[in-house]
Amino acid sequence: MSVTHRPLVGVIACRREIEGHPAHMATDKYLTALRDYGLAPVVLPVWEEADVSLITAWLERLDGLMLTGSPTNVDPSRYGEARAPENERSDTDRDAVALALIPGVIERGLPFLAICRGFQELNVSRGGSLYQAVQKVPGKFDHRESKEEDKAVRYGPSHELDIVPEGELARLFSGVSQGGEGPRVNSLHQQGIHELGQGLRIEARAPDGLIEAVSVEDAANFALAVQWHPEWFPKEHPLYDAIFRGFAEACTNHVKG
Ligand SMILES: N[C@@H](CCC(=O)NCCCC(=O)O)C(=O)O
Numbered sequence: 001m002s003v004t005h006r007p008l009v010g011v012i013a014c015r016r017e018i019e020g021h022p023a024h025m026a027t028d029k030y031l032t033a034l035r036d037y038g039l040a041p042v043v044l045p046v047w048e049e050a051d052v053s054l055i056t057a058w059l060e061r062l063d064g065l066m067l068t069g070s071p072t073n074v075d076p077s078r079y080g081e082a083r084a085p086e087n088e089r090s091d092t093d094r095d096a097v098a099l100a101l102i103p104g105v106i107e108r109g110l111p112f113l114a115i116c117r118g119f120q121e122l123n124v125s126r127g128g129s130l131y132q133a134v135q136k137v138p139g140k141f142d143h144r145e146s147k148e149e150d151k152a153v154r155y156g157p158s159h160e161l162d163i164v165p166e167g168e169l170a171r172l173f174s175g176v177s178q179g180g181e182g183p184r185v186n187s188l189h190q191q192g193i194h195e196l197g198q199g200l201r202i203e204a205r206a207p208d209g210l211i212e213a214v215s216v217e218d219a220a221n222f223a224l225a226v227q228w229h230p231e232w233f234p235k236e237h238p239l240y241d242a243i244f245r246g247f248a249e250a251c252t253n254h255v256k257g
Contacts, residue, residue, distance in 0.1 A: 007251035009039045009065065010042055010044045011031060012046060013026050033230075048095075055101060055104055059105065064112070064113070064250065066112075067112075067117070070094065073190075110221065112222065119193075128195050130191045139209070141159065143158075143188075159207060161213075164202055167203045172242045172245075173242040173243070185212070200214040230244065
């Protein structure tokens with residue numbers, strides 16, 4: 001019986017303390033989504049002192065990379081700013097590894113999907129900056145999640161998405177919801193793109209104009225970053241499904257070489 005060779009996809013961890021012990025953690029929904037689209041997720045630990053040999057060892061063996069979301073924020077010193085009072089959580093180990101992985105992934109033409117914090121990491125890696133508290137920016141919505149206990153509500157549709165025509169996201173997803181409006185996406189973030197990083201192409205915006213998706217102009221492969229959470233039951237949401245199908249196809253083609 002022939003065995004299906006699943007592409008190996010690195011999933012960056014976050015630092016946590018579990019029962020008093022330092023730990024490296026990725027939440028299940030990212031890993032389950034990759035598994036359900038025929039991929040083999042592997043969690044990548046994060047150390048601030050991660051050296052190039054570690055980054056290289058991963059990049060030489062992976063068929064794709066996912067940068068997940070996280071309640072922590074990219075340290076504002078990474079984009080030359082002081083910490084805002086609303087910016088309460090950081091993960092400098094995560095920052096170090098994410099910002100080291102991104103250039104290598106693009107240089108090697110590895111498929112790359114970045115979600116929420118990962119979207120913000122990509123922007124900072126390209127010299128861009130972030131709003132530290134979007135809700136305090138005049139004219140912008142409050143993009144933070146509802147306080148509902150029910151995760152189905154917190155990760156449910158929150159606002160419409162204006163997809164830029166003829167971009168990568170438009171190529172992946174040609175559907176529109178009823179009435180010709182854009183699809184609706186969830187929203188669980190306090191931060192967002194302020195100044196766009198170099199070589200990034202805007203793929204979608206929220207109705208308040210906040211950038212919600214970008215792609216990498218000089219990428220030789222799938223390289224999409226989104227502010228929302230398409231890993232939340234993607235098979236039940238046509239746009240999320242299109243993103244994971246596109247990423248999985250790119251990772252599979254990378255295996256075939
Ligand atoms: N902390 C950043 C990014 C928000 C983010 O990634 N949220 C994810 C929450 C947990 C999860 O679903 O993985 C911000 O607030 O903008």
